[in-house]
Amino acid sequence: MSSVSWIVTTTPQVSGLVGMAKDAGLPVEAVVVGERATAEAVAASGVDTVRWVELGDSTPAEAASTLVADLAESEQPRLVLGGTSSEVKALLGAVAARTGAELLPAVASVEAEDAGLRITRALFGGIAESNEVWSSPVVALADAGSAVQPSGEAAQITAVEGETLPITVVERAVAPQEHVDLGAAKRIVAVGRGVKAREDLALAQELADALGAEVACSRPLAEGVDWFAKDRYVGVSGAHVAPELYIALGISGQLQHMSGMKGAHTVVAVNTDKDAPVFTQSDFGVVGDLYQVVPALTAALKG
Numbered sequence: 001m002s003s004v005s006w007i008v009t010t011t012p013q014v015s016g017l018v019g020m021a022k023d024a025g026l027p028v029e030a031v032v033v034g035e036r037a038t039a040e041a042v043a044a045s046g047v048d049t050v051r052w053v054e055l056g057d058s059t060p061a062e063a064a065s066t067l068v069a070d071l072a073e074s075e076q077p078r079l080v081l082g083g084t085s086s087e088v089k090a091l092l093g094a095v096a097a098r099t100g101a102e103l104l105p106a107v108a109s110v111e112a113e114d115a116g117l118r119i120t121r122a123l124f125g126g127i128a129e130s131n132e133v134w135s136s137p138v139v140a141l142a143d144a145g146s147a148v149q150p151s152g153e154a155a156q157i158t159a160v161e162g163e164t165l166p167i168t169v170v171e172r173a174v175a176p177q178e179h180v181d182l183g184a185a186k187r188i189v190a191v192g193r194g195v196k197a198r199e200d201l202a203l204a205q206e207l208a209d210a211l212g213a214e215v216a217c218s219r220p221l222a223e224g225v226d227w228f229a230k231d232r233y234v235g236v237s238g239a240h241v242a243p244e245l246y247i248a249l250g251i252s253g254q255l256q257h258m259s260g261m262k263g264a265h266t267v268v269a270v271n272t273d274k275d276a277p278v279f280t281q282s283d284f285g286v287v288g289d290l291y292q293v294v295p296a297l298t299a300a301l302k303g
C-alpha cells in the first residue's frame with residue numbers, strides 16, 4: 001500500500017474531494033477519465049499530479065474501468081476518492097474489487113491519525129453516523145463538490161496508455177418524466193408494498209381524485225419495482241412532506257419512510273397488520289385490507 005490518495009473523476013467538479021484528500025494528509029493524485037479539458041481543469045485544482053485516460057467521443061467512462069483498476073492494482077493507493085455519479089461509481093467499484101479495498105459510501109470526512117484514517121460517513125440515509133479508523137486501503141464515495149478556481153501552478157498531466165473496454169454509446173434517450181412537488185401538496189395518498197400489482201394503483205388514484213390529493217409512495221415502489229418516478233417517494237432519502245392529510249395505504253411505517261412525512265397534520269393508516277409501526281404515528285388507523293377499505297372510502301367520499 002502506497003502513501004498517496006487518488007481522486008477519480010470524469011468532471012472538473014472536485015473541490016470536495018481535493019479538500020478531503022488534503023485532510024487525509026496524503027499527496028493527491030488525480031485520475032481523470034474523459035476529455036483533455038477536464039484533465040487540465042483538474043490539474044489546476046490543487047492536486048499534485050494528474051493521470052489522464054482519454055476516451056473517444058462515443059465511449060462511456062465505464063469503458064476505462066479495467067484500465068483504472070489495473071493502475072490501482074499496480075500502485076496500491078492508500079485512499080481512493082470519487083463522487084457519486086454512476087460513471088464514477090462504476091470506476092471505483094472496479095478499483096475496490098481489484099485491490100480488495102473497502103468501498104465506503106456517503107463519506108463525509110477523512111482525517112489522518114497515527115492508527116490510520118478516521119472516516120466519518122452517513123448511515124441509513126443520514127439518520128445515523130459511523131466514525132471508524134481504517135488502517136487498510138479504502139475506496140470512498142463522497143460529495144465531489146464544485147469546480148475549483150485555478151490557482152498556483154497546474155500539476156503535470158500524464159496520459160495513461162492502454163486498452164479500454166469495447167463499449168460504444170449508440171444512442172442517448174432521456175426518459176420522459178412528469179414532475180410533482182409533493183412538498184407543496186395539501187393532501188397525499190401514499191401507497192406501499194401492501195399494493196400487490198401495478199394495476200391496483202388505480203385504487204389509490206381514485207381515492208386521491210376523490211380527495212383532490214397527490215399520490216405518493218414508499219421507496220420500494222419507486223426504486224424497487226419502478227411503479228413511480230423517484231420524486232414520488234416519501235422519506236429520509238425521498239420527498240419531505242407536510243400535508244394537512246396523509247393517508248398511508250399498505251405502508252409498514254419504517255423510520256426511513258416516516259421521517260419524510262412527520263410534518264403531516266393528520267395521518268390515516270390502512271394496514272392488515274395491527275402491529276405495523278405506522279399505527280404508532282397515525283391519528284386514525286384502519287386494521288384491514290386496503291383492497292376492501294380503499295374502494296369503500298372512495299365510494300363514501302363520492303357519495
Ligand SMILES: Cc1cc2nc3c(=O)[nH]c(=O)nc-3n(C[C@H](O)[C@H](O)[C@H](O)COP(=O)(O)OP(=O)(O)OC[C@H]3O[C@@H](n4cnc5c(N)ncnc54)[C@H](O)[C@@H]3O)c2cc1C
Nearest residue numbers: 124125192193194218219235236237238250252257272290
Ligand atoms: C438507507 C435507507 C434509506 C431509506 N429511505 C427510505 C425512504 O426515504 N422512504 C421509504 O419509504 N423507505 C426508505 N427506505 C426503506 C425502508 O426502510 C422500508 O424498507 C420501506 O419504507 C418499506 O416500504 P413499505 O412500507 O411500502 O413496505 P413493507 O415494509 O414491506 O410494508 C408493507 C406493509 O403493507 C401491509 N400490507 C400488506 N398487504 C396489505 C393489504 N392488502 N392491505 C393493507 N396493508 C397491507 C403489510 O402489513 C406491511 O406493513 C430506506 C432504507 C434504507 C436502508
